[in-house]
Amino acid sequence: MIQTVDLCKSFGNLVIFKNINITVQKGECVAVIGPSGTGKSVLFRTIAMLEKPDSGQVFINGTDITRKDININKVREKLGMVYQGFHLFSHLNVIDNITLAPIKVSIMKKQEAQKKAMELLSMVGLTEKASAFPHQLSGGQQQRVAIARSLAMDPDIILFDEPTSALDPSMTGEVLAIIRKLARSGLTMMISTHEMSFAQDVANRVLYIDEKGVYEQGTAHEIFQNPQREKTRMFIRKLKVFSYSITSRGFDMVAMNVQIELFCQKYNIDSRKINHIQLVLEELILEVSGEAEGKQQLKIDFTIEHSEEKGEILITFCYEGEFQNPFEHEEEGDNLGMVLITGVAKNFSHKYEDGRNTININI
Amino acid sequence: MEFLESIVNSFNSNLILNNGWLVVLKGLWVTILITAFGLLFGTITGAILCFLRLSATGLLRIVAKTVIAFLRGSPVLLLLMVFYYVVFANSRIDAVYIAVIAFSLNSGAHIAEIMRSALSAVDKKQLEAARMLGFTKYRAFMAITLPQAGRIARPVYQNATINLLQWTSVVGYVTITDLTRTVNNIGARTGDPFFALFFGILIYLGISYLVNFLFTLKIRNREAL
Ligand SMILES: Nc1ncnc2c1ncn2[C@@H]1O[C@H](COP(=O)(O)OP(=O)(O)OP(=O)(O)O)[C@@H](O)[C@H]1O
Numbered sequence: 051m052i053q054t055v056d057l058c059k060s061f062g063n064l065v066i067f068k069n070i071n072i073t074v075q076k077g078e079c080v081a082v083i084g085p086s087g088t089g090k091s092v093l094f095r096t097i098a099m100l101e102k103p104d105s106g107q108v109f110i111n112g113t114d115i116t117r118k119d120i121n122i123n124k125v126r127e128k129l130g131m132v133y134q135g136f137h138l139f140s141h142l143n144v145i146d147n148i149t150l151a152p153i154k155v156s157i158m159k160k161q162e163a164q165k166k167a168m169e170l171l172s173m174v175g176l177t178e179k180a181s182a183f184p185h186q187l188s189g190g191q192q193q194r195v196a197i198a199r200s201l202a203m204d205p206d207i208i209l210f211d212e213p214t215s216a217l218d219p220s221m222t223g224e225v226l227a228i229i230r231k232l233a234r235s236g237l238t239m240m241i242s243t244h245e246m247s248f249a250q251d252v253a254n255r256v257l258y259i260d261e262k263g264v265y266e267q268g269t270a271h272e273i274f275q276n277p278q279r280e281k282t283r284m285f286i287r288k289l290k291v292f293s294y295s296i297t298s299r300g301f302d303m304v305a306m307n308v309q310i311e312l313f314c315q316k317y318n319i320d321s322r323k324i325n326h327i328q329l330v331l332e333e334l335i336l337e338v339s340g341e342a343e344g345k346q347q348l349k350i351d352f353t354i355e356h357s358e359e360k361g362e363i364l365i366t367f368c369y370e371g372e373f374q375n376p377f378e379h380e381e382e383g384d385n386l387g388m389v390l391i392t393g394v395a396k397n398f399s400h401k402y403e404d405g406r407n408t409i410n411i412n413i
Numbered sequence: 414m415e416f417l418e419s420i421v422n423s424f425n426s427n428l429i430l431n432n433g434w435l436v437v438l439k440g441l442w443v444t445i446l447i448t449a450f451g452l453l454f455g456t457i458t459g460a461i462l463c464f465l466r467l468s469a470t471g472l473l474r475i476v477a478k479t480v481i482a483f484l485r486g487s488p489v490l491l492l493l494m495v496f497y498y499v500v501f502a503n504s505r506i507d508a509v510y511i512a513v514i515a516f517s518l519n520s521g522a523h524i525a526e527i528m529r530s531a532l533s534a535v536d537k538k539q540l541e542a543a544r545m546l547g548f549t550k551y552r553a554f555m556a557i558t559l560p561q562a563g564r565i566a567r568p569v570y571q572n573a574t575i576n577l578l579q580w581t582s583v584v585g586y587v588t589i590t591d592l593t594r595t596v597n598n599i600g601a602r603t604g605d606p607f608f609a610l611f612f613g614i615l616i617y618l619g620i621s622y623l624v625n626f627l628f629t630l631k632i633r634n635r636e637a638l
Pocket residue numbers: 061066084085086087088089090091092093212
């Protein structure tokens with residue numbers, strides 16, 4: 051069990067958080083979300099006493115570990131941490147990474163430790179990598195080894211600090227699957243993550259951190275589908291909506307397409323549909339920037355939103371300038387791009403207001 | 414043929430006559446002694462200076478920084494002469510010991526910097542990961558940071574050793590008869606400096622190779638562990 055009581059932390063004049071009171075019951079999995087730089091990592095590090103709190107207490111399994119007479123090393127044997135950057139011991143191979151602490155800290159026999167390490171490796175699906183070195187593994191594999199390393203000490207609690215943020219989307223799945231397994235097995239854990247569907251799946255509760263504290267908390271459904279407070283709403287909307295601005299004709303379309311693809315992959319949108327989305331946007335951008343050529347500064351903003359209920363993609367495409375509706379073209383058949391768009395879109399509309407064209411397309 | 418003959422002649426006059434090779438061996442011994450102890454005490458001095466340089470106390474850091482800068486900035490020969498002609502001028506300490514002190518200090522300053530940069534190149538988060546597994550600060554350092562820093566430092570440390578070996582050739586200035594001084598003396602005596610000096614260079618080369626070989630041995634051992 052983890053409990054913090056009026057926990058405060060600042061660096062010099064910079065207050066990171068004030069009076070944080072969190073309780074994580076035994077066997078509970080709590081997800082922590084919040085914008086970058088709001089102190090999620092610092093909170094985790096303070097709970098592990100890697101940072102000294104300014105005031106307040108941290109209770110681990112009922113013991114106040116901020117007390118001076120506490121042997122923090124003993125506490126940490128049962129309190130694991132998994133980092134965003136893995137941080138495997140780079141001079142040791144996989145099996146030695148896992149057995150080092152059991153052998154040196156809990157004084158386990160080498161053979162016994164290795165047997166246990168192999169069991170853990172098979173749990174994370176990496177038995178054949180036992181003698182590989184960290185630099186020979188992919189990010190996802192390194193993170194799985196890091197989880198096994200942490201589990202080797204039989205911890206009661208593990209803190210996962212953005213365990214998948216440094217990974218390719220193609221590798222987050224393998225790591226999340228293991229964390230999911232651990233959550234089901236009743237390990238107590240806190241995990242900071244931006245993977246909404248994952249948090250919805252495993253987290254008993256979600257804490258939104260902002261304004262130097264726990265700004266809002268609730269079940270995953272409450273926080274992600276129906277956030278109550280202003281900042282939470284904005285944050286969740288940003289997570290769900292992809293937005294992009296174009297201000298010059300020389301913008302990097304390849305980079306844009308990559309970002310669109312990454313966003314869509316988070317929602318398991320199939321690659322055919324992703325292609326359609328990219329096609330529609332490319333054609334719209336070409337159309338609008340072509341028409342506006344030389345007339346004025348280009349200014350395009352668009353958002354892509356995934357509606358889970360309907361299984362649809364909503365694209366909102368705005369551009370400034372004169373009235374210009376690409377769907378109403380005089381010369382018929384001339385405009386292949388628009389034909390393509392109307393072909394893949396379920397419905398589409400255009401409106402013009404205050405010098406701003408807005409196109410809505412559902413795919 | 415003539416060339417070969419002249420070499421054989423030089424060899425005889427320089428090394429065989431008057432037991433020249435024994436003298437060379439004695440000089441070599443002195444060189445090795447100064448290098449080996451210079452390296453040993455230099456490493457100890459380096460570790461201490463590095464420890465102070467990284468300490469949490471500001472004053473100690475400044476002191477260590479100043480000492481390192483001073484020692485690295487002053488030519489080792491001048492340092493040696495200061496010790497010989499000034500500091501230990503009136504003592505009866507053998508010049509070889511004085512040389513060991515001077516070279517220990519000089520190489521210690523270099524080694525302190527080698528250690529410091531190697532330590533700072535190690536991923537600190539790995540140390541923290543070890544702490545999170547229950548390691549004490551000291552044991553985490555010994556198990557994680559030190560072996561990794563050792564690997565990073567090894568090639569530079571090896572260079573420092575060879576540098577030290579070559580710089581010991583100046584100890585003749587304070588009356589020590591080391592390898593360089595010996596071959597110089599022999600060359601002057603036989604009037605054939607080319608052969609004697611060149612032979613000296615070959616011996617230095619040989620020791621350098623030996624040093625490099627010893628370093629690779631150490632690595633193999635470690636990999637076998
Ligand atoms: N050791 C430190 N000294 C000074 N400031 C620090 C230190 N560690 C973190 N900070 C500051 O604390 C703030 C919170 O950082 P933190 O890494 O906890 O954010 P985060 O919520 O984890 O963000 P992200 O989602 O990017 O990981 C940042 O402004 C950071 O600059």
